Amino acid sequence: MRVSNNLVGLLNFLTFILSIPIVIAGVWLRRQGSSECEKFLDTPVIVLGVFLMLVSLAGLIGACCRVSWLLWVYLLVMFLLIVVLFSFTIFAFVVTNKGAGKVVSERGYKxxxxxxxxxxxxxxxxxxxxxxxxxxxxxxxxxxxxxxxxxxxxxxxxxxxxxxxxxxxxxxxxxxxxxxxxxxxxxxxxxxxxxxxxxxxxxxxxxxxxxxxxxxxxxxLDNLKSNWKKVAIVNIVFLIFLIVVYSVGCCAFRNNRRDTNYWK
Known part of the structure; x- marks a missing residue:
């Protein structure tokens, strides 16, 4: 089995393990949340966990078992995720570029x-x-x-x-x-x-x-502006990671195609 296939399989196995506590946390919030704010988070957390679980399974099976169509689906989802993440990062910088607190004379706050x-x-x-x-x-x-x-x-x-x-x-x-x-x-x-x-x-x-x-x-909004800029910086790092994983996944997909053609 090629190095790229092993690497994709390992990364997706780790992602699958990570998705389990995320789903558990979402279920816990749904059952134990004491406020509307806590309960508001349960659905997005569960959706995120299930999404990571399904995508990682597709990548894991596609790379390790050489199932080309699953790996193709995995790469398609990864590509769409990269596009969405890139768009959101640009959007976050644009909408948070305006606005700031005003300094008040003889006051420690704005x-x-x-x-x-x-x-x-x-x-x-x-x-x-x-x-x-x-x-x-x-x-x-x-x-x-x-x-x-x-x-x-x-x-x-x-x-x-x-x-x-x-x-x-x-x-x-x-x-x-x-x-x-x-x-x-x-x-x-x-x-x-x-x-x-x-x-x-x-x-x-x-x-x-x-x-x-x-x-x-x-x-x-000022608090949100500060947090979104921090999230945007984290997104850039995550985006670079996703591009690297996507590139390795493309190599694994190419290996699968070569192996399939070889055995025909």
Whole structure:
């Protein structure tokens, strides 16, 4: 058996082993998930695990048992995966290229505005159905509860110098331009009125705060922007790996064809 066939078989055997705990994790999330956010992940995780399992089996059997049509299917799926991954990486860089928090004078944190980010991302979070799910996840994750506990004993001067994350700044406190009076990190007294829409949406209720504000959506997008860029970099490395595996797979497929023609 040729070296390329052995290598493809080994790589797909390892991928098959990896797919088993992924499927188990998806089933566990479906049965044990305590929140909507956790249960939301179960289907994609199970689909990913089953997909890896089927593709790796096709590559393993096709390479080791010299089943040319299975190896052809495997190479076709790999090619499509490379195209999709390459397209997603370019797309991620394009949609996250715009937008950043604004530095505020005498503040350790930044303020975030939804209009600063790409229109595609804005449209996603502005859909009520999407945002209601995201908001539920933010509340379940207790992002503002931990924020309140951490800075509970801060004076107003100390609080203004804290280096808050995009989600904390956008969702857990009112915008500075509202001019509210500080009581605690998540408790503010409204003073007068402001034309900025987010000011009217603020509420001291822990399940409301500024979760309905545009600043919260902007904070989420800024966090998403940072994460997507990291994912895009990982995708580039994974893409190189897939291209190498695809090239080896092509060699294995050529070997199968040669062996088939030889025995005819």
């Amino acid at each position: 303020e975030y505005r939804l209009g600063d980010y790409s229109n595609w991302l804005q449209n996603r979070v502005n859909k009520p159905k999407n945002w209601n799910k995201i908001k539920s996840c933010l509340i379940d994750s207790k992002v503002c509860t931990s924020f309140s506990d951490k800075y509970l004993n801060d004076t107003v001067q100390e609080f203004y110098t804290e280096n808050l994350s995009a989600l904390q700044s956008g969702c857990c406190k009112p915008a500075d331009e509202c001019g509210f009076t500080y009581v605690s990190p998540t408790q503010w007294t409204k003073n007068g009125s402001s034309e900025y829409p987010d000011c009217a949406l603020w509420d001291n209720d822990p399940n409301t705060l500024c979760f309905n504000c545009e600043s919260c959506k902007a904070g989420l």
